[in-house]
Amino acid sequence: MEVKLPEFDSVFSIDCVIFGFDAGELKILLIERNEEPFKDWLALPGYIVEQNESIDTAAERILYELTGLRDLHMEQFHTFGEVNRHPQGRVITVAYYALIRINGQKELRPVTQYAKKAFWHPVNELPKLAFDHSEIFKTGFNKIRRRLSYQPIAFELLPEKFTLTQLQMLYEAILNKKLDKRNFRKKMLSYGFLKELDEKQKGVSYRAAKLYKFDKRKYTKIFQNELTTVES
């Protein structure tokens, strides 16, 4: 080390926008804060990056500590660096998102004291969130919307077996518009990564729909072809 890096009172943090889909509604994961500033406020799960961990690792750890959720594939989508976004000092935050299945089983249980609890909240009618988290959410939501229109990322939100109507409802929830049933089905099936199962929906009081499953192998094959990247 020939030159010392300057020492500022500044830190990095991670905030996570985790989308889930349940009961026909799109939701995100919020925590209730148990720490100042913004104690008792609702906020995105987020915390400070340790000095010896990469930001991707930090994102996983932080989400786990605040919500008990693990092993989800998150991706960074934007970095927020306004000077006064944190009242206690300079904090630049890297925002990540993920789409996951809300599974009745999975309990949301913070493993640190920083969060009182973690829970799913519908994306419509979100309350005001701590810090600039409302803006972070909005940016993230717009990202996945746009992404959904050219990449089939919706499957990550659905249970393993799902009906085409469920899939369509999810698209409609994210894109916030009605889609045509026949055209939607035609298009989805034409991709070739939906596998029709020999099984039907259970427990509905009307004609049960066929269940489908997402064929990841075919999906990645198709998806890869669409990306042209430089390697050199």
Added chain:
Amino acid sequence: MEVKLPEFDSVFSIDCVIFGFDAGELKILLIERNEEPFKDWLALPGYIVEQNESIDTAAERILYELTGLRDLHMEQFHTFGEVNRHPQGRVITVAYYALIRINGQKELRPVTQYAKKAFWHPVNELPKLAFDHSEIFKTGFNKIRRRLSYQPIAFELLPEKFTLTQLQMLYEAILNKKLDKRNFRKKMLSYGFLKELDEKQKGVSYRAAKLYKFDKRKYTKIFQNELTTVES
């Protein structure tokens, strides 16, 4: 301030991937470093964010200091946060890109001592760069490639008046493939944001081509309509 933020020996930095187009070639802006580490290496223009400036402001300042360029519209595209990406400590860097006109007039002249010089270098055959800058460049290049396929961002690289052939050559340089002349023209003109001028190319030893100009007003109108964003 009730709780103090932790004090790590960690800093934010900004790195800029600035694209230009000249003599039919796509280029990026590099500097020759005048500081350890990586003294004398080629690198992307980049430096440390001050405590009292937002990252967007920092990006502008840093680019100016290292290259003399001002007032360009940069956008962040990714944040690099591996633990050991900087040999002197923990440095997380937010990468920005911009597309600009290389103007014969504009001198590239660093105003700080951190860079010995700044210059344009063709994106093909880039040498190994300092830090993880080769990777940052690659990520940025892939970003603009993908972006070019759904947003007409190429105009930012061309002189104010340009021919359709020049525009096509630029697309071909970025996308790295040949395009069909007639289809390309048809499509570009169909957008309606190209304004045909009453002027022709000068100084060529063959039939001169018509000059066009980019109509920013129409462009933004069309462009806005394509984005559906959430506001609430």
Added chain:
DNA sequence: TTACATCGTGTTGAATATACACATTATCTT
């Protein structure tokens, strides 16, 4: 005047996207 280099232009067929309605099926109720 001739050679050269690039400009500028249209059509056709294929693929994709859009608009649109009703008979079928399983369940529930009486």
Added chain:
DNA sequence: AAGATAATGTGTATATTCAACACGATGTAA
């Protein structure tokens, strides 16, 4: 068991977009 209910599952016609493809016109230079 008959009828009501609620959602499933399916096809066609039209418009739009994309892809492939070649050559005469024009200006410059020798």
